[in-house]
Amino acid sequence: MKKYIFMIIAAMVVFISCKKGNGIIDGGLSNPKVNFNTYDFLKSHPKKVFDTTLMVIDKAGLRDVINGDVTFFVPNNYSINNFLNIKRDEARQIDENKKYTLDSLFKYFTPAMLRDSLGIYVFKGKISYGQLTEEGKIYHSVVAPAESFIISYTKTTGYLVDGIITNDAKLVYFIKVLGDRDIMVNGKMEDPTGDESLLDRSTVCQTSGIETTNGIVHVLSNSHPWTFKVKDF
Numbered sequence: 001m002k003k004y005i006f007m008i009i010a011a012m013v014v015f016i017s018c019k020k021g022n023g024i025i026d027g028g029l030s031n032p033k034v035n036f037n038t039y040d041f042l043k044s045h046p047k048k049v050f051d052t053t054l055m056v057i058d059k060a061g062l063r064d065v066i067n068g069d070v071t072f073f074v075p076n077n078y079s080i081n082n083f084l085n086i087k088r089d090e091a092r093q094i095d096e097n098k099k100y101t102l103d104s105l106f107k108y109f110t111p112a113m114l115r116d117s118l119g120i121y122v123f124k125g126k127i128s129y130g131q132l133t134e135e136g137k138i139y140h141s142v143v144a145p146a147e148s149f150i151i152s153y154t155k156t157t158g159y160l161v162d163g164i165i166t167n168d169a170k171l172v173y174f175i176k177v178l179g180d181r182d183i184m185v186n187g188k189m190e191d192p193t194g195d196e197s198l199l200d201r202s203t204v205c206q207t208s209g210i211e212t213t214n215g216i217v218h219v220l221s222n223s224h225p226w227t228f229k230v231k232d233f
Contacts, residue, residue, distance in 0.1 A: 032210055032211045033211045034210060034212055034213075035213065036212055036213060037067045037212055037213050038066045038067055038070075038072055038212045038214055038215055038217055039054070039057070039063050039066055039067050041210070041212050041217065042057075042074065042217075049076045049077050049078070050074065050076055050077065051077060052076075052077040052080045052081070052102060053074060053075060053077060053079075053080060055102070056080065056105075056114055056118055057118065059106060059111055059114050060111055060114035060117075060118050060119070061111055061115060062115060062119065062122070062143075065119070065122060065142060065143070066122060066215075067214050067215075068214060068215070069124070069125060069126070069214060069215060070122050070123060070124060070125070070126075070142060070214075070215045070216075071122070071123045071124075071125065071126055071127040071128075071215055071217075071218070072121060072122050072123075072215060072216070072217050072218070073121040073122075073123075073174045073205070073218045073219075073220055074121065074217055074218065074219045074220060075118075075121060075220050075224060075226045076219060076220070076222065078222035078223075078224075079220055079221075079222070079224045079226045080102075080226045082223070082224065082225035082226065082229070083105075083225050083226035083227060083229045084100055084101060084102065084104075084105065086225060086229050086231055087100040087104070087105075087229070088100035089231060090231065090232055115143060116143060116144055117226070118143075118226075119141055119142065119143020119144050120141045120143065120144045120147055120149070120176075121141065121174075121220075122141055122142045122143060123139050123140075123141055123142060123149075123151075124142050126211075126215055126216045127139070127151060127216055128209060128211075128216055129170060129172075129208075129209055132151060132152060132153045132170070132172065133152060133153070134152060134153060134154060134155070135152065136151060136152030136173070136175070137150065137151060138150055138177065138181070139151055147176070148176075148177040148181075149174065149175060149176055149177060150173075150174075150175040150177060150181070150200070151172070151173070151174060151175070152172075152173050152175070153170040153171060153172050153173065154171050154173065155170055155171075156170070156171055170208075171204050171205070172204070172205040172208040172209075172218055173202055173204055173205070174202070174203050174204075174205065174218070174220060175200050175201065175202040175203075176200060176201045176202075176228045177200050178191075178197075178198045178199065178200055178201065179191060179192075179193060179195070179198040180192045180193065180198075181200070182199060201228040201230070203220050203221055203223075203224040203228075204220075204221050205218040205219060205220055205221065206219055206220065206221045206222065207219040
C-alpha cells in the first residue's frame with residue numbers, strides 16, 4: 001500500500017507530534033536497544049505519555065502478552081483520548097450534556113472487549129525495519145487473528161535523526177484493512193468494491209524500531225484514534 005498518505009501529510013503529522021514532545025521522532029533510531037521489557041519501558045518513559053495505555057493494558061490482562069516475543073504498535077495517551085472524544089461526540093448526538101471519559105470506557109468495556117480492542121496492535125515475533133517493504137505485507141495480530149493489517153514503510157528525505165539530517169529515513173505505516181486490500185488508481189486509494197466506507201485506515205509511527213528485552217515497539221502518531229475509531233455520524 002505504497003504512499004497511502006502523501007508524504008507532506010505524514011511529515012506534518014510527525015512534526016506536530018514532535019513539537020508536543022511525546023516521543024523521539026525518527027527515521028530509525030541510532031541506538032534502538034533499551035534495557036527494559038516492553039511494559040516497563042512504557043512505564044519508565046519520562047514524558048508519562050503511556051499512563052492511560054498502561055491502565056488499559058492492565059484492565060485487559062495483556063501485560064504478559066506484550067512482554068512476550070511480540071511487536072507492539074503502541075497507541076499512547078493521546079490516541080486513547082482521541083477515541084474517548086469521538087465516543088463523547090457520538091453520545092452528544094443523543095444528549096448534549098453527555099460525557100464519555102476513561103471511567104466510561106472501563107464501565108462499558110469488559111476486560112475481554114478491552115483485550116480485543118488493544119490486542120489488534122500486538123503481533124507475533126519481532127517486526128523490524130529489515131523485514132519491511134514499501135509495498136507492505138499483511139499481518140494478523142496475536143489477539144485478533146481475523147483482522148488484517150498492513151505494515152510498510154515510506155522513505156523520506158531531509159529527516160532529522162540525532163541532530164543530523166539524513167537522506168535515507170523511513171516512516172513506518174500501520175494500516176487496518178477493511179474488506180479487500182485497497183489499490184492505487186491514478187494516485188488515489190480506492191476500495192476494489194467501490195465502497196468508500198471500506199477504505200483502509202492508515203496511521204504513521206512517530207517512533208519506531210525500539211528493541212526492548214523481549215520484543216519490538218513502534219509508537220503510533222498522537223493523531224491516531226485508538227481502535228482506528230471514526231465517527232458514526
